[in-house]
Amino acid sequence: MGLPVDDRAIGGGRSPFRFNKVSQVTTMQMNGNTILITGGTSGIGRGLAEAFHKLGNKVIVAGRRRALLDEISTSNPGIDAIELDIADADDIVRVATRLTRAYPALNVLINNAGIMPFDDAGGAIDDAVSRAIVDTNLLGPIRLTSALIEHLKKQPRATIVHNTSVLAYLPLATTAVYSATKAALHSYAMSQRFMLRDTSVSVQEIAPPWVDTDLIRKSGDPRAMPLDIFVEKTMAGLATDAVEVIVDEIRPIRDNPGSGEHALFNAFNLDLVANPIPV
Numbered sequence: 001m002g003l004p005v006d007d008r009a010i011g012g013g014r015s016p017f018r019f020n021k022v023s024q025v026t027t028m029q030m031n032g033n034t035i036l037i038t039g040g041t042s043g044i045g046r047g048l049a050e051a052f053h054k055l056g057n058k059v060i061v062a063g064r065r066r067a068l069l070d071e072i073s074t075s076n077p078g079i080d081a082i083e084l085d086i087a088d089a090d091d092i093v094r095v096a097t098r099l100t101r102a103y104p105a106l107n108v109l110i111n112n113a114g115i116m117p118f119d120d121a122g123g124a125i126d127d128a129v130s131r132a133i134v135d136t137n138l139l140g141p142i143r144l145t146s147a148l149i150e151h152l153k154k155q156p157r158a159t160i161v162h163n164t165s166v167l168a169y170l171p172l173a174t175t176a177v178y179s180a181t182k183a184a185l186h187s188y189a190m191s192q193r194f195m196l197r198d199t200s201v202s203v204q205e206i207a208p209p210w211v212d213t214d215l216i217r218k219s220g221d222p223r224a225m226p227l228d229i230f231v232e233k234t235m236a237g238l239a240t241d242a243v244e245v246i247v248d249e250i251r252p253i254r255d256n257p258g259s260g261e262h263a264l265f266n267a268f269n270l271d272l273v274a275n276p277i278p279v
């Protein structure tokens, strides 16, 4: 299908699009915020929660596992915790209402919760699993952001962070639905950033590489980035005006070039067939 643009779109300097400057991200202050982090019970979410807590932010972690929520609050006095099933639309509304009442200064939302079941796009896809992935990874952040957006707009400075993945840019064929949700979340974040361009709310994206967490199975595989290094690099990136916080190690994948993407995609996936991710 052709794009609804004429050939001036590809002629140097004669594009029909006018590249007016759009205000992008206002740099997040790294302290003094009230921050909600979904998926804060483990891995990247917990790492970011503890890092922001140490910098003097009020941090609230959300997740389903009550015992882990209690443990993180006990180990980090001052971090609050709330039960939330991000795949449940009613639960999102209930929790968002409670949070905005309890924390009127809530000004940062980090949409981090996610699941990554493997699948086989070359065979029958389990509908229940696919729905769970879409509800958790895509509709969850959309619904939670929607429930909090008017509250965030009232704050003098607010930030929404979406945790996508390097796989948003280069699908892992054995996690087809997961990769698709992350590509969709990247797309959604772009639109949301544009729509919020004249408000106090900035939108940033974190696109992690393979990080050694329990998302798949914490294995110490040398190809995975250790969590502490990832958190340190990501905190540094969030402190800038980068719309996408991407560690240098995967910059070439993020910059995966247009029609050349198929060669890179095939090489990437064939390498993982030969050297599988430990599951």
Ligand SMILES: NC(=O)c1ccc[n+]([C@@H]2O[C@H](COP(=O)([O-])OP(=O)(O)OC[C@H]3O[C@@H](n4cnc5c(N)ncnc54)[C@H](OP(=O)(O)O)[C@@H]3O)[C@@H](O)[C@H]2O)c1
Pocket: 038, 039, 040, 041, 042, 043, 044, 045, 062, 063, 064, 065, 068, 084, 085, 086, 087, 088, 112, 113, 114, 115, 116, 136, 163, 164, 165, 166, 167, 207, 208, 209, 210, 211, 212, 213, 214, 215, 216
């Ligand atoms: N690790 C990587 O290699 C990697 C790479 C790229 C992107 N990411 C992204 O990073 C994010 C965090 O993953 P991680 O690596 O830190 O894995 P993780 O340790 O397994 O953490 C996943 C978190 O999501 C929460 N979660 C899952 N389903 C939920 C639900 N229905 N409701 C509420 N919370 C839910 C879990 O909490 P509960 O179980 O307590 O609910 C847990 O805290 C994910 O979005 C993932 O896609 C990770």
